[in-house]
Amino acid sequence: xxxxxxxxxxxxxxxxxxxxxxxxxxxxxxxxxxxxxxxxxxxxxxxxxxxxxxxxxxxxxxxxxxxxxxxxxxxxxxxxxxxxxxxxxxxxxxxxxxxxxxxxxxxxxxxxxxxxxxxxxxxxxxxxxxxxxxxxxxxxxxxxxxxxxxxxxx
Numbered sequence: 342x343x344x345x346x347x348x349x350x351x352x353x354x355x356x357x358x359x360x361x362x363x364x365x366x367x368x369x370x371x372x373x374x375x376x377x378x379x380x381x382x383x384x385x386x387x388x389x390x391x392x393x394x395x396x397x398x399x400x401x402x403x404x405x406x407x408x409x410x411x412x413x414x415x416x417x418x419x420x421x422x423x424x425x426x427x428x429x430x431x432x433x434x435x436x437x438x439x440x441x442x443x444x445x446x447x448x449x450x451x452x453x454x455x456x457x458x459x460x461x462x463x464x465x466x467x468x469x470x471x472x473x474x475x476x477x478x479x480x481x482x483x484x485x486x487x488x489x490x491x492x493x494x495x
Contacts, residue, residue, distance in 0.1 A: 347418045350377050351385045352470065355394060355419065359411050359471045365404035385423065392422040413470055417462035426460075429454050 357371045368386055372379040386405065389395045394414060395405045407414070421427065430451045432439035442448065 344420060345383055345424060348423045350375070351423045352416060352419055352467075354382060354385060354416070355375070355389065355467055356470045356474050357406065358395060358405050358409050358473060359467055362407060362411075363415050365398035365402060367404040368404055370404070376402040388423055389419075392418075394419060394422070407467070412466050412467040415463050416465040416467070416470070417459055418448065418464055419467070427458060428487065429458075 353375045354371050354377070357374050358366045370381055371377070372382045375382075386395065389396060390405075390408075393408045396408045397403070397405055408425055411453055417427075426434050428451075431470045432442050432445075432448070433451060436442040439445070
């Protein structure tokens with residue numbers, strides 16, 4: 342299963358909103374910061390809101406906030422909410438879809454692939470992704486700092 346841009350953008354949007362907590366973040370700002378079409382992001386945000394990952398805040402300083410603590414939101418939950426099944430082959434979700442289910446030499450391979458992907462996503466929280474983004478930003482800032490001249494001209 343290939344993860345679509347919907348899931349990729351959804352996770353990136355959640356990280357962007359999470360970075361700015363406790364402030365409410367307008368979707369326009371998230372779209373600009375992440376290079377995502379605002380129209381497409383609105384569709385994704387509607388799904389994220391229905392799933393409880395974000396909540397809207399009305400008013401002059403309105404926007405979106407994370408719907409529950411970031412350490413309680415797993416990447417697996419988000420991806421499944423936006424994508425549906427992650428199974429790499431249909432027969433894992435619907436054994437009746439394949440006449441070889443239970444007798445297929447590749448069935449266990451696809452089960453292991455499915456379990457590995459779910460395991461990584463289950464173990465990764467939104468808080469982990471937010472912290473990783475902070476580290477990336479900190480490294481970027483360090484690289485932008487001017488280096489002191491070792492030998493100043495006299």
